[in-house]
Amino acid sequence: MTWVLLAAALAVAVVVAVALPFLREPAPASDALHELDPAERRLLEAEEERDRALAALQELEADHRAKRISDEDYRAVVGSLRRDAAEALRTLDRLAGGPRRAGTSDAEAKID
Amino acid sequence: MIALSVAGVLAIFLLYTSLAGGGTPSVSPSELATKTGEVALAGRVVGTPTGDAHGAGLRFVLTDIHKPGHRVTVLYKGSVPDMFRPGRDLVVTGTKRADGVFVSKPGTMITKCPSKYQAADTSS
Amino acid sequence: MAELGRAALILTFGLSVYALVVGGYAAWRGRRRLAQSARNALIASFFSTLVAALVLVVGFVRNDFSLAYVAGHSSRALPTPYKLSAFWGGQEGSLLLWLLVLNGYAAAAVWLARKRARDLVVWVTPVLGGIAVGFAWLLVVVSSPFDVIPAPADGSGLNPSLQNPYMVVHPVALYLGYVGLAVPFAFAMGALLSGRTDERWIVATRRWTIVAWTALGIGQLLGAHWAYVEVGWGGYYAWDPVENAALMPWLAATAFLHSVMIQEKRGMLRVWNVTLVSLAFCLSLFGTFLTRSGVVTSIHSFTKSSIGPWFLGFIVVAVVFAVGMIWLRLPQLRTTAKLESLVSREAAFLYNNLLLVALCLTILWGTAWPMVSEAVRGETMVVGRPYFDFFLRIFGLPLLLLMGIGPLIAWRRASLRGLTRTFAWPAAVALATGVGLIALGAGSSTPGLVAYTFSAFVLATIVHEFARGTAARRALTGEPVPTALGRLIGRNRRRYGGYVVHASIVLLAIGIAGSSAYDSVTEGRLARGQSLDVGGYSLTYRSLGEREGANATEVRALLDVRRGGKDLGTVKAGKNAYSVEQQVSNEVGIRTDYLTGEDLFVIAEQVNDDGTVFFRVFVKPLVNLIWLAGLVFLLGSVITLWPDAREERRLATRYASARERSDTPATT
Numbered sequence A: 001m002t003w004v005l006l007a008a009a010l011a012v013a014v015v016v017a018v019a020l021p022f023l024r025e026p027a028p029a030s031d032a033l034h035e036l037d038p039a040e041r042r043l044l045e046a047e048e049e050r051d052r053a054l055a056a057l058q059e060l061e062a063d064h065r066a067k068r069i070s071d072e073d074y075r076a077v078v079g080s081l082r083r084d085a086a087e088a089l090r091t092l093d094r095l096a097g098g099p100r101r102a103g104t105s106d107a108e109a110k111i112d
Numbered sequence B: 001m002i003a004l005s006v007a008g009v010l011a012i013f014l015l016y017t018s019l020a021g022g023g024t025p026s027v028s029p030s031e032l033a034t035k036t037g038e039v040a041l042a043g044r045v046v047g048t049p050t051g052d053a054h055g056a057g058l059r060f061v062l063t064d065i066h067k068p069g070h071r072v073t074v075l076y077k078g079s080v081p082d083m084f085r086p087g088r089d090l091v092v093t094g095t096k097r098a099d100g101v102f103v104s105k106p107g108t109m110i111t112k113c114p115s116k117y118q119a120a121d122t123s124s
Numbered sequence C: 001m002a003e004l005g006r007a008a009l010i011l012t013f014g015l016s017v018y019a020l021v022v023g024g025y026a027a028w029r030g031r032r033r034l035a036q037s038a039r040n041a042l043i044a045s046f047f048s049t050l051v052a053a054l055v056l057v058v059g060f061v062r063n064d065f066s067l068a069y070v071a072g073h074s075s076r077a078l079p080t081p082y083k084l085s086a087f088w089g090g091q092e093g094s095l096l097l098w099l100l101v102l103n104g105y106a107a108a109a110v111w112l113a114r115k116r117a118r119d120l121v122v123w124v125t126p127v128l129g130g131i132a133v134g135f136a137w138l139l140v141v142v143s144s145p146f147d148v149i150p151a152p153a154d155g156s157g158l159n160p161s162l163q164n165p166y167m168v169v170h171p172v173a174l175y176l177g178y179v180g181l182a183v184p185f186a187f188a189m190g191a192l193l194s195g196r197t198d199e200r201w202i203v204a205t206r207r208w209t210i211v212a213w214t215a216l217g218i219g220q221l222l223g224a225h226w227a228y229v230e231v232g233w234g235g236y237y238a239w240d241p242v243e244n245a246a247l248m249p250w251l252a253a254t255a256f257l258h259s260v261m262i263q264e265k266r267g268m269l270r271v272w273n274v275t276l277v278s279l280a281f282c283l284s285l286f287g288t289f290l291t292r293s294g295v296v297t298s299i300h301s302f303t304k305s306s307i308g309p310w311f312l313g314f315i316v317v318a319v320v321f322a323v324g325m326i327w328l329r330l331p332q333l334r335t336t337a338k339l340e341s342l343v344s345r346e347a348a349f350l351y352n353n354l355l356l357v358a359l360c361l362t363i364l365w366g367t368a369w370p371m372v373s374e375a376v377r378g379e380t381m382v383v384g385r386p387y388f389d390f391f392l393r394i395f396g397l398p399l400l401l402l403m404g405i406g407p408l409i410a411w412r413r414a415s416l417r418g419l420t421r422t423f424a425w426p427a428a429v430a431l432a433t434g435v436g437l438i439a440l441g442a443g444s445s446t447p448g449l450v451a452y453t454f455s456a457f458v459l460a461t462i463v464h465e466f467a468r469g470t471a472a473r474r475a476l477t478g479e480p481v482p483t484a485l486g487r488l489i490g491r492n493r494r495r496y497g498g499y500v501v502h503a504s505i506v507l508l509a510i511g512i513a514g515s516s517a518y519d520s521v522t523e524g525r526l527a528r529g530q531s532l533d534v535g536g537y538s539l540t541y542r543s544l545g546e547r548e549g550a551n552a553t554e555v556r557a558l559l560d561v562r563r564g565g566k567d568l569g570t571v572k573a574g575k576n577a578y579s580v581e582q583q584v585s586n587e588v589g590i591r592t593d594y595l596t597g598e599d600l601f602v603i604a605e606q607v608n609d610d611g612t613v614f615f616r617v618f619v620k621p622l623v624n625l626i627w628l629a630g631l632v633f634l635l636g637s638v639i640t641l642w643p644d645a646r647e648e649r650r651l652a653t654r655y656a657s658a659r660e661r662s663d664t665p666a667t668t
Helices: A002-024 A038-065 A071-096 A102-111 B002-020 C002-029 C032-061 C068-073 C080-088 C091-112 C118-142 C166-180 C182-194 C200-231 C241-266 C270-293 C308-333 C345-377 C385-405 C416-439 C446-477 C481-491 C493-517 C624-641 C645-662
Strands: B024-027 B039-052 B057-063 B071-076 B089-096 B102-104 C380-382 C520-526 C531-534 C537-548 C552-563 C566-578 C583-587 C589-593 C598-607 C613-620
Touching: A002 C002, A002 C032, A038 A071, A038 C241, A071 C416, B002 C345, B002 C385, B039 B071, B071 B089, C002 C032, C002 C091, C002 C118, C032 C068, C032 C080, C032 C091, C032 C118, C068 C091, C080 C091, C080 C166, C091 C118, C091 C166, C091 C182, C091 C200, C118 C182, C118 C200, C118 C308, C166 C182, C166 C200, C166 C241, C166 C270, C182 C200, C182 C270, C182 C308, C200 C241, C200 C624, C241 C270, C241 C345, C270 C308, C270 C345, C345 C380, C345 C385, C385 C446, C385 C493, C416 C446, C446 C481, C446 C493, C481 C493, C493 C624, C520 C531, C531 C613, C537 C566, C537 C598, C537 C613, C552 C583, C552 C598, C552 C613, C566 C589, C566 C598, C583 C598
Parallel strands: B024 B039, B071 B102
Antiparallel strands: B024 C380, B039 B057, B039 B089, B057 B071, B089 B102, C520 C613, C531 C537, C537 C552, C552 C566, C566 C583, C589 C598, C598 C613
């Protein structure tokens, strides 16, 4: 009948695992799961847009350096990519409503 | 643009199926009587096979898998899969001859693995 | 011990229901501790499933034939590795493996993502729990591995075609693939459920998707190799429904891997991506259904089993759920980014996707046609090789060409001048190769010639990329070539790993083209001393031998091989007769020419009583490139998967800032 003991042990372990959050915090300050509100979501999307625009610029630069793209093709595209990046940064500034963060300053410097 | 490519794919597809036909009907021995033309005959091997598949031809009898009864004699030439033996299920493609013998196209025998994913109650 | 297994599975079922119901409620109402509890339940269900699996393993190892499943798939004489692989030799065991892998992936995914994507995980938990509920239900109620019978003296043994190393690894690899697609699916559904439209779910699941896709690919190649060397009918892929069952989700997953790159770079194709990942997962379920239910005639099953209708039900639920969620979130998913030009990298990726999905759907139609025709016309129609081969060429050859074009063509808009500059050299190489091949006789098969020419084009682009990248690095740093190459790959793992994977597909294409468009076959009955000529080889049948192996009697015919007057050694082919299982298996003789990748493939079709043997001999050029492609594929995948510290930091910063603004301090 060892199987009964093993099964019982398993059942107890499983129940403890499931109850654990309540055992560890019987009376928490807040039980709310904070999800991103619409403003935070817009901010996140704006950051993704900025990262995309900057990455596209960096890829263009890298391709140009590696001679994958000719000078004329580079000149044809770099203008619009820079405009997109500047636009993304402006949107982000507006939403974040504050000074730019340090991590992006060198990438942004390339645009200015 | 997506609509265009979907249309293109459908066009190729319809062109192919209209030229090549919609496939071969799969029938059981009891359904064979009513069919003409090339079919894929699916059944269970019963009795003892005779002959040589690489010589004059292997002769064996197929019956319905789900309700044994009607029998058809099959004449087969070509590669015989390892699984072939009485009690196994298989498919051969061919046509029914005037004398009732099913003559198969060479090399079209496919056997089924009997026990892999069967429910427990069927025989293996 | 069977009762312990059954109890463990019941616990798993209960935990999965909890994860689904309570997890869903917690996500909906925003209850943190309840959400953590549901997540713990999902993780705990892995352990209870593991206990059940171990019980079954112990049953096999101990020859416990009171377990009906063990008795049905094992025997005392069976070598131990095959006793272990017999675990997944039948329906109940393979369902248990499915559930074990699912719970393993689920536990790992929610645990690893618990901090980085908290608000996604709360929705991912009920989705994964829901999938687990389905399989746990089947295992507890419909198809239990722990049914007990009066123990027979010995088991029925394992099907001999499963008694080889391939069948130990192939099902596990396939399951890691099939089931692994549940993770990106669950994250996609989680993103939709939570109403988020950013790329968090893609970033979080990128590696899981690649792992699953790689496993599925390797699993299929292993299966193909098994069919080639063990089943030994002379080929490696028969368009059998269970083969297609693995190919379809793999094609959808390949499309998905490419289209997410477009979403990452340009923010486009959001609706398409969630649809694709749902398609891939549903095809995974469908593939499992096909293999289990006997609903389509194939080499794996014939009789209809009780599990078919349940699976169909699950697939319907999954499809309805996915379609419903996509429909619901459609307004939020749409973006303003548009395709600027039909000649651009975005467009090339889109064509790639369309071709892959088209191929996938035509295979689906051809595989499902017997079921559909039976329901609609009352007559079961089966579709043959020509159908599949036709569509493989129509869609596959352009895909091959695109592999060379896509990585190099410019983003947004490619100019004519840019195109000529980029592709002039590879196109010239391809043309020269094509002409050269015609001179060598490859013109006998047009699809084969086209495949070779396109392959040359793609290989030329890949070589050019590596060369140019290395040269650019050396111009900057002056490093020696190996270091520059290594650093180049190291700093651009996704790009160059992707190139390596493309190269593996090219090798695969060349191998398939060579062995199917340019092969030769001959057959005949030989008496001792007689010869057979095929594809430049001359084989002479010398002798017949018989010996007693571990659980089978082995009969082998020995043949001398000569080519162009040179003696190339011997090859053996014959049959094994298994005593316990009462079956005969074909044991083919393969002589591989490593220099040319060509195989001489000998089947002893029939050993006659008078000592004559009927042989069927193939010559398959370049077939070994297919297996080499598998190794290169694995290498490329590993390169793309390798963690990139810089990229990790960048992503952590982006999502951490969002998290800091959104999270209250909480324990994990």
